[in-house]
Amino acid sequence: MKRPLAVFLPFAVCVCLLSGCWSKKELTDLAFVIAVGLDKTEDGKYLASFQVVNPGNVAGAVQRGGGAAGVPVSIYTSTGDSLVEASRKASEKVSRLLYYAHTNLVVVGEEVAREGMDGVFDALERNQQFRTTARLVIARGHSAKDTLSVLTPIDKISANKIIKTLEFSELAWGQTMNADVWWAIRSLASPGRNPVVTGVVIEGNPKEGKRQKNVQSSVPDARVTLKGLALFKHARLIGWADGPTARGIMWVLDRIHQTNLTIPWGGKREAIGYRIVRAKTNVEADVKNGQPSILVHIKAEGDISEARVPINLADTGVLFRLEKQFERGVKQEVAKAIETAQRERTDVFGFGEAVHRADPRLWKKIEKEWHDRYFPELDVTVTADLYIRRTGLRNRPYIEE
Structure with a gap:
């Protein structure tokens, strides 16, 4: 008698606890x-x-x-x-x-x-x-x-x-x-x-x-x-924010996965194309004498996507100059994005979060006035390291001197 009761009792408890289909929707x-x-x-x-x-x-x-x-x-x-x-x-x-x-x-x-x-x-x-x-x-x-x-x-x-x-x-x-x-x-x-x-x-x-x-x-x-x-x-x-300014925001937010940059070369605009295949952005805050500053460092690598002027891509000196030119282009986009955000008095980059991580006590003091007082005057330093990994199947373009 005890054994049937022991088997039946758990089932009875489960039945009482089950909610059934009271909330069903066809x-x-x-x-x-x-x-x-x-x-x-x-x-x-x-x-x-x-x-x-x-x-x-x-x-x-x-x-x-x-x-x-x-x-x-x-x-x-x-x-x-x-x-x-x-x-x-x-x-x-x-x-x-x-x-x-x-x-x-x-x-x-x-x-x-x-x-x-x-x-x-x-x-x-x-x-x-x-x-x-x-x-x-x-x-x-x-x-x-x-x-x-x-x-x-x-x-x-x-x-x-x-x-x-x-x-x-x-x-x-x-x-x-x-x-x-x-x-x-x-x-x-x-x-x-x-x-x-x-x-x-x-x-x-x-x-x-x-x-x-x-x-x-x-x-x-x-x-x-x-x-x-x-x-x-x-x-x-x-x-x-449109065009390169919008991309500058994406650079700072570390949301760039792939993109394409073009730079002037040899007196021609948009002469050399650079296809970025991977990128990483680090944002750090530094506080000196109660004044916060931001360092944005961008590191990316990619390939030459097109060359519309005569250029010798087998020359390491030429590649080095190209890398520096691409770096200047990225820094200009980021600088324009930061200028736009500071003019609008809105920190869309999360610089305030970086200051909070670096100095929580200072952030507690300036938090309420961050967007309207501190962010528009914030000192931001942008550095970029871009590397050319591949130049494609041709070192010399079809275009001749």
Whole structure:
């Protein structure tokens, strides 16, 4: 009698502890939100745009004339005084429950970013379904709704196109950053750093980009491309950095993986190309007599990618002069980036964190005035060591003297 009871009792306890399926959600009742766009209406309310996948038009759809049988995504919009209210009100338009566990992209309109992102980040981080690993971009020149509405020809889901472009652009070019929501939140939480976020623009006609024919043409009427880095200060967008200045920021942040530099040579502009294959940046702070200073040291190596002037790449003296010229180019980009950030009074490099590590007591005294008083006057020394590892299959270009 005791043995059957001993066997039955653990099973009875387990049954009592199991929660069952009280919180189940059927797939047919869920609308998978892949991307969220945030704008402001004329009366100051939030305009939330939800990019929802149409499953039947993404997987197994019959190809017709170069495009899918139907539009792969649908855009639903809703307004509210807060993001949560806008999300709840969307239930009036969507026949399913909005599900954010697969949201991979957040597009914030420029107006929302300039007013402040505190409330946006608070709502996103508190949502139990939302993952802070979602990528974050700023819609530049157009609304977030228009950005998400453009259909893309290669990637059926336009949000995936933006995400992949962020990844590969940072790896190959280095003027944009593949940042997520958690990166921005951590940067805002640190008194010694402000976030930078990549901007996205629409090239072409946004209205035509919403139509199915945009993916049925070899030259789409509208494309979503990356452009520049948004500079933030205390959760507010205050300016933009483009081109070499944006890459200078990436150099300091140690986010350069590969890129290409060109320098003048022999009286010709952009004559010699240099492809960087690996790079490392170290940032250190030094405090003397209560005054902090920063040392930025960049070390990189790469190959000669092209030579458009007569030059003997077998000559070690020539290679040495090329390395010095490339080093000057990198230091100029970094110096321009630091000058821009100091003018905007926003430490996007994390120099304040370096000062905190070097002298916690001093940082406690200057923390509150760091961005407006100390950072704009901060002494920053930039050094660079660039090495040419390979010159390619030819030491002498086809171009002759």
